[in-house]
Amino acid sequence: SLDTGTAFHCRVLEPEEFSKRFIIAPEFNRRTSAGKEEEKTFLEECARTGITVLTAEEGRKIELMYQSVMALTECIAGEVDQ
Structure with a gap:
């Protein structure tokens, strides 16, 4: 989705901004009224x-892609230093 691409871009290029702009939703028990209410409150606050x-x-996907980019960056930097 567009949000995922934007979030990944932010995670890689503006890591200090990521937690200010994005949040990973916790699991809510949608089978209960309390869980539905917690989710509603969470989404309204966001x-x-x-x-x-x-x-x-x-x-999870954003973090995996981020780790891949960072590993590649370290590998390339290591080759340049040699």
Whole structure:
């Protein structure tokens, strides 16, 4: 999704901004009224503050891609230093 691409870009190029602009949603028990209410409150608060909500799966993928980029960057830097 567009949010995932934007979040990945931010994670790589503006890591200090990532937690200010994005949040990975916790798991909510949607089978209970309390869980549904917790999720609703969470999403309303994120909307109020302008923070983009990512699913746990989106967060996992972004982190894996980020780690791959960082590993490649370190590898390239090591080759340049030699």
